Amino acid sequence: MCEPTTIAAMALAMAAASAAAQAKAQQDAADAQSQSNERQRQTTLATAANNNTQVNLQGQQVREQTLQKLAQNNRDAAIGIGKATAAGGVSGVEGNSVDALLGDLSGTQVRYNNSVTTNYDNSVAALENQRLNVYANAANTINGLKTPVQPDYISAGLKIGSAALTYGSTMNDIKAKEG
Numbered sequence: 001m002c003e004p005t006t007i008a009a010m011a012l013a014m015a016a017a018s019a020a021a022q023a024k025a026q027q028d029a030a031d032a033q034s035q036s037n038e039r040q041r042q043t044t045l046a047t048a049a050n051n052n053t054q055v056n057l058q059g060q061q062v063r064e065q066t067l068q069k070l071a072q073n074n075r076d077a078a079i080g081i082g083k084a085t086a087a088g089g090v091s092g093v094e095g096n097s098v099d100a101l102l103g104d105l106s107g108t109q110v111r112y113n114n115s116v117t118t119n120y121d122n123s124v125a126a127l128e129n130q131r132l133n134v135y136a137n138a139a140n141t142i143n144g145l146k147t148p149v150q151p152d153y154i155s156a157g158l159k160i161g162s163a164a165l166t167y168g169s170t171m172n173d174i175k176a177k178e179g
Contacts, residue, residue: 018159019159024151026151029149030149033148034148037145040141048138055131058130073112080105085102
């Protein structure tokens with residue numbers, strides 16, 4: 001049978017080992033959470049950059065389409081004005097009626113171009129909102145990552161201290177009985 005001093009010493013050693021193992025497990029869990037958070041942060045930032053690149057490409061496509069549509073409107077107007085002018089010249093018609101027709105064609109060109117420009121401006125605004133959402137979503141994802149819980153060293157120290165007090169009390173009781 002073990003003597004009381006050995007039992008008390010073993011209890012103290014087990015309490016210290018248990019507290020140390022618990023603190024180590026907590027530290028390992030905190031480290032794993034930190035690593036997971038870093039991987040998630042890197043993935044989120046890469047995704048945001050890719051999404052932003054996509055928004056930029058969409059913006060370039062919208063710009064090119066707008067420039068093509070404006071050029072087509074201008075060509076169509078120039079052809080229409082040229083045909084009207086030629087037809088008027090061939091038929092000998094001139095004056096207010098030809099001027100009114102040419103003015104109408106020019107006005108139509110301006111309205112079409114204004115419509116194209118307004119659509120472009122609206123598309124650019126929508127793409128800018130999309131870009132802002134990309135970064136807001138990334139920030140929300142990163143800000144929502146779980147904070148690693150650090151080891152509770154105070155609790156571990158208190159457990160060891162409590163075991164040491166119990167050991168000390170046991171040793172005092174043994175000395176008192178022997179003495």
